[in-house]
Amino acid sequence: MASHGARGRGGGRPTLEEVAARAGVGRGTVSRVINGSPRVSDATRAAVEAAVAELGYVPNTAARALAANRTDAIALVVPEPETRFFAEPYFSDILRGVGAALSDTEMQLLLIFAGSDRERQRLADYLAAHRVDGVLLVSVHADDPLPDMLARLEIPAVISGPRSAAEALTSVDSDNYGGARQAVEHLVARGRRRIAHITGRLDVYGAQRRVDGYRDALRDAGRPVDDLMIEAGDFSEEGGRRAMAALLERRPDLDAVFAASDVTAAGARHALREAGRRIPEDVALVGYDDSAIARHMDPPLTSVRQPIQEMGRTMIGLLLAEVADRRPAASRELDRRQVVLATELVERASS
Amino acid sequence: MASHGARGRGGGRPTLEEVAARAGVGRGTVSRVINGSPRVSDATRAAVEAAVAELGYVPNTAARALAANRTDAIALVVPEPETRFFAEPYFSDILRGVGAALSDTEMQLLLIFAGSDRERQRLADYLAAHRVDGVLLVSVHADDPLPDMLARLEIPAVISGPRSAAEALTSVDSDNYGGARQAVEHLVARGRRRIAHITGRLDVYGAQRRVDGYRDALRDAGRPVDDLMIEAGDFSEEGGRRAMAALLERRPDLDAVFAASDVTAAGARHALREAGRRIPEDVALVGYDDSAIARHMDPPLTSVRQPIQEMGRTMIGLLLAEVADRRPAASRELDRRQVVLATELVERASS
DNA sequence: AGGTACCGTGGGAGCGCTCCCACAGGTGAT
DNA sequence: ATCACCTGTGGGAGCGCTCCCACGGTACCT
Numbered sequence: 001m002a003s004h005g006a007r008g009r010g011g012g013r014p015t016l017e018e019v020a021a022r023a024g025v026g027r028g029t030v031s032r033v034i035n036g037s038p039r040v041s042d043a044t045r046a047a048v049e050a051a052v053a054e055l056g057y058v059p060n061t062a063a064r065a066l067a068a069n070r071t072d073a074i075a076l077v078v079p080e081p082e083t084r085f086f087a088e089p090y091f092s093d094i095l096r097g098v099g100a101a102l103s104d105t106e107m108q109l110l111l112i113f114a115g116s117d118r119e120r121q122r123l124a125d126y127l128a129a130h131r132v133d134g135v136l137l138v139s140v141h142a143d144d145p146l147p148d149m150l151a152r153l154e155i156p157a158v159i160s161g162p163r164s165a166a167e168a169l170t171s172v173d174s175d176n177y178g179g180a181r182q183a184v185e186h187l188v189a190r191g192r193r194r195i196a197h198i199t200g201r202l203d204v205y206g207a208q209r210r211v212d213g214y215r216d217a218l219r220d221a222g223r224p225v226d227d228l229m230i231e232a233g234d235f236s237e238e239g240g241r242r243a244m245a246a247l248l249e250r251r252p253d254l255d256a257v258f259a260a261s262d263v264t265a266a267g268a269r270h271a272l273r274e275a276g277r278r279i280p281e282d283v284a285l286v287g288y289d290d291s292a293i294a295r296h297m298d299p300p301l302t303s304v305r306q307p308i309q310e311m312g313r314t315m316i317g318l319l320l321a322e323v324a325d326r327r328p329a330a331s332r333e334l335d336r337r338q339v340v341l342a343t344e345l346v347e348r349a350s351s
Numbered sequence: 352m353a354s355h356g357a358r359g360r361g362g363g364r365p366t367l368e369e370v371a372a373r374a375g376v377g378r379g380t381v382s383r384v385i386n387g388s389p390r391v392s393d394a395t396r397a398a399v400e401a402a403v404a405e406l407g408y409v410p411n412t413a414a415r416a417l418a419a420n421r422t423d424a425i426a427l428v429v430p431e432p433e434t435r436f437f438a439e440p441y442f443s444d445i446l447r448g449v450g451a452a453l454s455d456t457e458m459q460l461l462l463i464f465a466g467s468d469r470e471r472q473r474l475a476d477y478l479a480a481h482r483v484d485g486v487l488l489v490s491v492h493a494d495d496p497l498p499d500m501l502a503r504l505e506i507p508a509v510i511s512g513p514r515s516a517a518e519a520l521t522s523v524d525s526d527n528y529g530g531a532r533q534a535v536e537h538l539v540a541r542g543r544r545r546i547a548h549i550t551g552r553l554d555v556y557g558a559q560r561r562v563d564g565y566r567d568a569l570r571d572a573g574r575p576v577d578d579l580m581i582e583a584g585d586f587s588e589e590g591g592r593r594a595m596a597a598l599l600e601r602r603p604d605l606d607a608v609f610a611a612s613d614v615t616a617a618g619a620r621h622a623l624r625e626a627g628r629r630i631p632e633d634v635a636l637v638g639y640d641d642s643a644i645a646r647h648m649d650p651p652l653t654s655v656r657q658p659i660q661e662m663g664r665t666m667i668g669l670l671l672a673e674v675a676d677r678r679p680a681a682s683r684e685l686d687r688r689q690v691v692l693a694t695e696l697v698e699r700a701s702s
Numbered sequence: 703a704g705g706t707a708c709c710g711t712g713g714g715a716g717c718g719c720t721c722c723c724a725c726a727g728g729t730g731a732t
Numbered sequence: 733a734t735c736a737c738c739t740g741t742g743g744g745a746g747c748g749c750t751c752c753c754a755c756g757g758t759a760c761c762t
Contacts, residue, residue, distance in 0.1 A: 013481070015748055026712035031750065041710065058479045062416035063748035066717050071413070082447055092437045099433070103469065108477070111462050118454065126459070129409045130364070366718055377742035382720065392740065414718035417747050 014055040023051035034059060073108040074134040074319060077123065079144060081115030088235065088263060089291035090308075094138055094160065097312020105320070107133075114146070127153055134323045136160065136315055137169075142203045156322035158315045161206045162338065170322065172315045172339045174306035176206040179343035180213025183258045183286045183304050186345055188221045192256035192284055196229040198243040198268060200260035207235075210260050210288070229254065233264045240267025248275050255283055256351070262287035262294045262303055265350075269297065284351035300348035307341050314339055365406040374402035385410060424459040425485040425670060428474065430495060432466030439586065439614055440642035441659075445489055445511065448663020458484075458671070465497070478504055485670045487511065488520075492554045507673035509666045512557045513689065521673065523666045523690045525657035527557040530694035531564025534609045534637045534655050537696055539572045543607035543635055547580040549594040549619060551611035558586075561611050561639070580605065584615045591618025599626050606634055607702070613638040613645045613654055616701075620648065635702035651699035658692050665690055 020030045025044060032040050033048040040048075051057070065071050076098060078085050085091045095111070102109050110132060114123045127135070127149065134156040140146065140163055147169050150157040162171040187195050197214045200207030215225050231247050233239040240259055244267065247254060257272075259265035265287035269279060277283045279299055287294050290305035318337060371381045376395060383391050384399040391399075402408070416422050427449060429436050436442045446462065453460050461483060465474045478486070478500065485507040491497060493514050501508040502519070513522040538546050548565045551558030566576050582598050584590040591610055595618065598605060608623075610616035616638035620630060628634045630650055638645055641656035669688060 016750095017748080020712095027748095028712060028750085028752090029710080032711090035750085039710065044710080056479075058476070060417070060748050061480050061482050062413050062422070063717090064750075065413035066411070066417050066719080067748075067750040069717075069750095082443065082450070086437065086440075086443045089437075092433070096433055099464075103473070108461075108482070110459075113450075122454070125409070128407075129412055131412050131459070367720095368718080371742095378718095379720085379722090379742060380740085383741090386720085390740065395740080411718050414747090415720075417749080418718075418720040420720095420747075 013060070014057045015060070016057075019048065019051045019055055019057045022055060023047045070323075071131060071133050072106055073110055073132045074102075074136060074323070075110040075112050075126075075132040076136045076138065077112050077114055077146070078138055079114045079120075079140060079146060082113050084115070084236075085113065087237075088261075089293060090261070090289055091138065093289075093291065093308040094312060097309040098136060098316060099312075100309060101313040101316040105316075107320070120146075124149065127155060130155070134158075134319045136319060139204065141201070142205065156319060158319045158322070160311065160315060161204065164205055167205075167338065170318050170337050172311050172318065172341070173206065174311065174341050174343050176209035176343075177213040177216075179288065179304040179306070179345075180210040180258065181217040182343060182345040183288070183302075184214050184217035185221070186302070186347070187256045187258065187284055187286060187351060188217070188223070190256075190284060190351060193223075194229070194251065194254045195223075195256040195258060196231070196247050196251065196254045198231055198233040198240055198247070198257060198259045198264055200233060200235045200264070202232060204235075207260055214258060226251075233260060233267075235261045235264060237263050237267040237270075240264035241271045242267070244268035244271035245275075248272075248277075256285070257283060258286045258288075260288055262289045262291045262297075262301060264288075265301055265303075266293055266297060269301075280350050286351050290346050294346070294348070297350070299350050302348045302351040303346050305344045305346050307343075310341055314341070364411070365408045366411070367408075370399065370402045370406055370408045373406060374398045421674075422482060422484050423457055424461055424483045425453075425487060425674075426461040426463050426477075426483040427487045427489065428463050428465055428497070429489055430465045430471075430491060430497060433464050435466070435587075436464065438588075439612070440644060441612070441640050442489065444640075444642065444659040445663060448660040449487060449667060450663075451660060452664040452667040456667075456671070471497075475500065478506060481506070485509075485674045487666055487670060490555065492552070493556065494554070507670060509670045509673070511662065511666060512555065515556055518556075518689065521669050521688050523662050523669065523692070524557065525662065525692050525694050527560035527694075528564040528567075530639065530655040530657070530696075531561040531609065532568040533694060533696040534639070534653075535565050535568035536572070537653070537698070538607045538609065538635055538637060538702060539568070539574070541607075541635060541702060544574075545580070545602065545605045546574075546607040546609060547582070547598050547602065547605045549582055549584040549591055549598070549608060549610045549615050551584060551586045551615070553583060555586075558611055565609060577602075584611060584618075586612045586615060588614050588618040588621075591615035592622045593618070595619035595622035596626075599623075599628075607636070608634060609637045609639075611639055613640045613642045613648075613652060615639075616652055616654075617644055617648060620652075630701050637702050641697050645697070645699065648701070650701050653699045653702040654697055656695045656697050658694070661692055665692070 016027055016030050020027045025048060029040060029044060030048050033045050078091060099109060112123055114120045135150055136158055138160040140159055142163050147159065157169055159169045159171045161173050184195060199211050202208060218225050228250050231243040233243040257268055259268050265285055269285060272279060272283055279285050285301060287301045287303040290303040294301040294303040367378055367381050371378045376399060380391060380395060381399050384396050429442060450460060463474055465471045486501055487509055488497065489511040491510055491514055498520050508520055510520045510522045512524050535546060550562050553559060569576050579601050582594040584594040608619055610619050616636055620636060623630060623634055630636050636652060638652045638654040641654040645652040645654040
């Protein structure tokens with residue numbers, strides 16, 4: 001008859017112990033094989049692997065997590081409402097890059113939205129329960145408390161765009177400043193004289209850097225920088241449309257626009273069309289991200305490409321390193337890393 | 352000096368035992384309070400809650416999962432490549448519905464793509480390790496082996512569109528047949544005489560049902576059903592464009608099109624424009640899903656709305672019931688449920 | 703020969719919970 | 733007074749793993 005502890009696992013999954021018995025070895029040895037330890041003889045390893053295959057053994061994640069104090073999962077946290085996540089190709093590109101980088105790992109990726117207060121509370125609980133080994137943070141605004149919370153909980157984290165030049169967290173970013181310069185230098189080289197800029201959300205550090213790049217590139221080309229040629233957007237299509245309309249009103253003589261994202265450029269394009277301006281004949285247009293939108297726009301949009309796949313890989317690499325190397329936070333201070341990856345201008349018909 | 356078992360948890364998280372000590376009660380009592388058991392006196396409960404608050408206690412998920420044999424997580428499995436997931440609003444709507452339904456639960460939602468063989472293998476491993484308590488399956492094709500795998504592993508599952516009329520899994524669906532009828536009846540009522548249909552992927556049961564609804568509605572209106580007026584699409588924009596071009600070639604006299612999705616309708620719209628047909632003057636267009644695309648199309652698209660939020664809620668409800676009620680699969684056979692929710696036609700300028 | 707070193711291995715202890723049995727004390731029927 | 737039966741509570745056992753100590757065996761030194 002059934003022993004006390006059998007509970008509901010009728011004929012259930014085999015355990016380490018059973019594999020060990022089958023292979024005629026001890027529990028520890030099976031554990032070593034499962035975890036790829038080198039300290040096992042080839043013969044023993046083969047015997048264990050055979051037993052694993054015969055029994056269809058799969059390690060119990062919960063038991064492993066409890067004993068080893070790790071979860072083998074990391075979270076990709078998007079501090080935005082889901083709608084923005086789906087509307088902006090940047091996020092799905094990042095997701096794809098991260099997913100690809102993770103596919104040859106045992107790690108599981110969780111996608112967590114933290115747009116509303118309610119979602120943020122859930123996230124806080126989730127992190128407090130240490131249900132992930134590490135966190136990937138994308139698109140964080142300047143005053144977001146999330147990074148500090150992560151630091152307090154001592155959860156390894158990597159941020160995809162630093163909050164400022166003094167970002168404390170390990171960060172990976174593309175060269176926003178350089179990318180903006182490329183865009184403006186390109187427009188200058190094309191003979192454009194009056195180049196406007198529609199910014200992203202200025203509480204995002206990367207958007208500020210793009211403004212800096214825009215200014216410096218103009219100045220270095222010996223052009224005056226006119227603040228009336230700069231209008232704030234918010235990375236959205238509607239924001240781009242609005243900003244473009246404002247610019248046209250203020251500076252009807254502009255002949256080029258550098259938009260802080262492709263989606264913004266799409267909005268600007270609408271406003272330009274409505275105003276009867278032709279692209280690129282009357283006004284040249286350059287975007288940022290080189291997303292699918294840029295390729296499918298009419299006309300196809302010149303855009304600054306960020307190496308998103310590589311950013312994903314790099315973020316995962318840094319994060320896994322931090323997770324693996326769990327020294328006390330203090331001793332880790334020294335090797336904080338701020339990785340910046342180069343951008344590339346993709347020229348198309350819009351400029 | 353540190354005791355043996357202290358390991359790396361320097362000053363770490365409080366445990367049940369510590370909360371119990373603080374509150375002056377036993378371990379079991381704290382567990383009861385945490386899990387909301389009614390068999391605790393009010394005074395004791397208050398004392399425990401105070402201790403929990405003071406210590407900032409958060410239960411260890413891994414320990415709970417190990418002891419109770421559950422994970423408090425369910426997976427939303429999308430057997431499609433990520434690109435399609437992002438391209439089709441249907442998925443993000445479902446995700447939102449499910450997320451909302453889950454937000455007042457302790458359950459964690461995992462989003463898992465299983466488009467490539469590699470991803471499918473990962474998913475299989477994941478499920479074999481029982482890392483989730485249940486699975487939500489969306490958009491499953493007729494010959495997909497996933498549902499059978501879930502049955503074999505005895506993992507509770509709910510499918511969002513049944514694979515056939517004889518679906519073995521609990522399923523939730525909108526009334527594809529009725530929705531298609533609504534669309535066609537609307538076009539008939541508007542006086543359209545030659546109504547074409549661009550189907551979805553015909554290995555998706557719901558797409559077949561829409562074809563059935565289209566045919567029956569025409570027949571019941573006393574109209575002939577002409578197979579040349581039906582062209583297969585695949586739910587994609589490009590598929591819609593192609594199908595529309597084919598239809599125009601075969602049946603230049605058509606005056607209305609019912610497309611199996613909004614995205615398909617968007618493709619059809621392009622083809623119609625290219626052919627110089629005006630919408631709705633020359634050709635009326637009706638889509639399916641009532642997604643954001645429908646609202647933003649030019650002209651705004653008449654579309655069949657599925658109650659996606661409600662579908663999400665219903666799916667979660669059924670799934671959680673199955674998870675909670677873990678009787679042997681055999682005795683559950685009887686109360687398999689196939690829920691079908693009503694659709695609603697949203698009329699806009701395209702028809 | 704004895705010593706030292708290392709390898710591969712077995713298995714005890716422990717991770718932090720849940721489950722459940724046992725038990726004290728109260729209540730009401732007999 | 734006795735018995736039966738509740739309610740609330742404490743704590744042992746166990747979930748399936750990882751970690752680490754200890755041990756026998758072989759290899760190489762002195």
